[in-house]
Amino acid sequence: MDRIEALFAIEQIKQLKARYFECLDGKRWSEWGALFTEDATMDIAGDQPGAGNVVKTAAAITDTVSRLLTGVTSVHHGHMPRIEILSADKATGIWAMEDLLVWAADAPRQGPFSRLHGYGHYHETYARRGEHWRIDSLRLTRLHLELS
Amino acid sequence: MDRIEALFAIEQIKQLKARYFECLDGKRWSEWGALFTEDATMDIAGDQPGAGNVVKTAAAITDTVSRLLTGVTSVHHGHMPRIEILSADKATGIWAMEDLLVWAADAPRQGPFSRLHGYGHYHETYARRGEHWRIDSLRLTRLHLELS
Amino acid sequence: MDRIEALFAIEQIKQLKARYFECLDGKRWSEWGALFTEDATMDIAGDQPGAGNVVKTAAAITDTVSRLLTGVTSVHHGHMPRIEILSADKATGIWAMEDLLVWAADAPRQGPFSRLHGYGHYHETYARRGEHWRIDSLRLTRLHLELS
Numbered sequence: 001m002d003r004i005e006a007l008f009a010i011e012q013i014k015q016l017k018a019r020y021f022e023c024l025d026g027k028r029w030s031e032w033g034a035l036f037t038e039d040a041t042m043d044i045a046g047d048q049p050g051a052g053n054v055v056k057t058a059a060a061i062t063d064t065v066s067r068l069l070t071g072v073t074s075v076h077h078g079h080m081p082r083i084e085i086l087s088a089d090k091a092t093g094i095w096a097m098e099d100l101l102v103w104a105a106d107a108p109r110q111g112p113f114s115r116l117h118g119y120g121h122y123h124e125t126y127a128r129r130g131e132h133w134r135i136d137s138l139r140l141t142r143l144h145l146e147l148s
Numbered sequence: 149m150d151r152i153e154a155l156f157a158i159e160q161i162k163q164l165k166a167r168y169f170e171c172l173d174g175k176r177w178s179e180w181g182a183l184f185t186e187d188a189t190m191d192i193a194g195d196q197p198g199a200g201n202v203v204k205t206a207a208a209i210t211d212t213v214s215r216l217l218t219g220v221t222s223v224h225h226g227h228m229p230r231i232e233i234l235s236a237d238k239a240t241g242i243w244a245m246e247d248l249l250v251w252a253a254d255a256p257r258q259g260p261f262s263r264l265h266g267y268g269h270y271h272e273t274y275a276r277r278g279e280h281w282r283i284d285s286l287r288l289t290r291l292h293l294e295l296s
Numbered sequence: 297m298d299r300i301e302a303l304f305a306i307e308q309i310k311q312l313k314a315r316y317f318e319c320l321d322g323k324r325w326s327e328w329g330a331l332f333t334e335d336a337t338m339d340i341a342g343d344q345p346g347a348g349n350v351v352k353t354a355a356a357i358t359d360t361v362s363r364l365l366t367g368v369t370s371v372h373h374g375h376m377p378r379i380e381i382l383s384a385d386k387a388t389g390i391w392a393m394e395d396l397l398v399w400a401a402d403a404p405r406q407g408p409f410s411r412l413h414g415y416g417h418y419h420e421t422y423a424r425r426g427e428h429w430r431i432d433s434l435r436l437t438r439l440h441l442e443l444s
Contacts, residue, residue: 003304008151010307011158018228021244022269025291073292075267077227077244079373080314096317096373100267102292119371119396121318143321144369144398156299159306166376169392170417173439221440223415225375225392248415250440 006085009133013083013091013126016133021076027069033062036135037127043139071107075100078122089128097122097140113147120144154233157281161231161239161274164281169224175217181210184283185275191287219255223248226270237276245270245288261295268292302381305429309379309387309422312429317372323365329358332431333423339435367403371396374418385424393418393436409443416440 001009016035023032036058042065043054055064079096086092101116103109120142127136149157164183171180184206190213191202203212227244234240249264251257268290275284297305312331319328332354338361339350351360375392382388397412399405416438423432 003300004151004155007155007300007303007307011155014228015230018230018242018244021228022230022242075246075291077246079227079375080310080317082311082314082318094314094318096314098371098373100292143371144396152299152303155303159303162376163378166378166390166392169376170378170390223394223439225394227375248440 001085001088005088009085009091009128010083013093013133014081016126016135017078017081017093017095017124020135021078024065024069024076025074027066029062029066032065033058036061037129040135041137043137068110069101071104073102073104091126091133093122093124093126095122095124096120111147115148116145117148118142118145149233149236153236157233157239157276158231161241161281162229164274164283165226165229165241165243165272168283169226172213172217172224173222175214177210177214180213181206184209185277188283189285191285216258217249219252221250221252239274239281241270241272241274243270243272244268259295263296265294265296266290266292297381297384301384305381305387305424306379309389309429310377312422312431313374313377313389313391313420316431317374320361320365320372321370323362325358325362328361329354332357333425336431337433339433364406365397367400369398369400387422387429389418389420389422391418391420392416407443411444412441414438414441 020032020035023029023035038058039056040058040061041054041056042061045053055061076099077097079098081093081095083091083093097120099116099118103114105114120140123139123141124135125137126133128134168180168183171177171183186206187204188206188209189202189204190209193201203209224247225245227246229241229243231239231241245268247264247266251262253262268288271287271289272283273285274281276282316328316331319325319331334354335352336354336357337350337352338357341349351357372395373393375394377389377391379387379389393416395412395414399410401410416436419435419437420431421433422429424430
């Protein structure tokens with residue numbers, strides 16, 4: 001792949017992740033779910049109390065995350081991507097992240113806290129499906145987490 | 149427009165928005181005002197108490213924002229742009245944002261608070277004037293706002 | 297330098313700075329030190345209590361920063377780069393930044409605080425060494441600093 005193709009793919013993946021965040025915090029779940037490959041995996045088990053183990057398939061990821069964020073105002077930001085294009089349809093990426101979750105008074109809780117402010121990294125792989133890059137796997141690690 | 153032209157325009161608009169933030173928080177108002185088209189519009193009415201309605205023209209935008217930030221230490225960050233180049237001289241962009249405003253003890257207040265910490269999105273359009281992209285419209289929406 | 301070369305160099309420098317943050321917060325010090333030119337300079341004297349004057353050479357920078365962060369959980373994020381490629385092997389960059397430092401109970405302190413939350417800018421120059429861009433100088437300025 002030449003430099004133009006690689007730069008173009010990197011920008012496409014940055015915009016894919018931008019839509020990920022917009023749809024996640026805007027609770028546009030069907031649009032959000034379509035950003036993953038059908039058999040994508042998500043591993044946020046390490047830090048999200050109650051999140052359980054690795055979640056498999058886009059449908060299960062969407063179902064799990066939409067339930068976790070019911071009644072929660074969320075802000076997720078990504079920073080400083082290191083995206084590597086491995087081939088015409090495979091890529092990897094590491095993103096720094098920050099998230100702020102505020103539970104409404106009557107929302108189901110994940111633990112004895114109503115506010116979560118965290119920092120960490122997404123470790124991701126991407127696959128191209130036709131014209132579009134999709135998230136094929138997502139693993140979240142944490143640097144710091146403040147619960148109150 | 150080919151891919152190289154599009155990638156170059158996207159990077160130019162990212163740097164335009166970077167200067168927007170640098171000049172805004174550095175209170176370099178004449179440099180900041182020149183980043184807008186002459187007849188640009190700004191709509192921050194939805195969330196900034198006291199900001200009023202849509203502001204029209206670069207001169208009025210600069211006047212309004214420089215007054216709002218008098219005596220205020222401000223930090224504005226943009227994240228995760230989704231920039232779409234529509235033609236050689238038109239583009240749109242959505243940015244996630246975070247802002248922190250801290251009012252000095254003797255600064256004019258916008259309400260019963262001396263600290264604002266907010267999160268939201270900029271929805272923008274851009275126009276090219278000669279060699280330079282400029283902000284043609286800016287609308288701010290909020291995900292979350294903390295006043296204290 | 298043509299547009300493709302410039303865009304490619306800008307992306308390389310963004311990824312260099314991404315590794316800077318990953319290695320800094322992950323305390324991967326030998327990998328971090330290798331991101332600087334041998335005779336690089338760092339000036340964080342303006343705001344980091346106890347940091348002293350300008351630090352010279354990659355070895356001294358690594359030694360100084362690794363000591364400052366001993367026992368400290370750190371999160372550093374960069375935003376909104378304005379990178380200018382001056383020639384095939386020289387470039388400049390300005391980045392907005394945010395950092396959060398939390399000292400462990402038994403960690404050496406830099407002052408009467410155990411938490412630092414700051415905002416500012418990195419002003420940097422880069423030099424190319426063979427295939428790789430490296431940080432040649434780094435100066436940190438502050439917009440706002442909260443100590444508690």
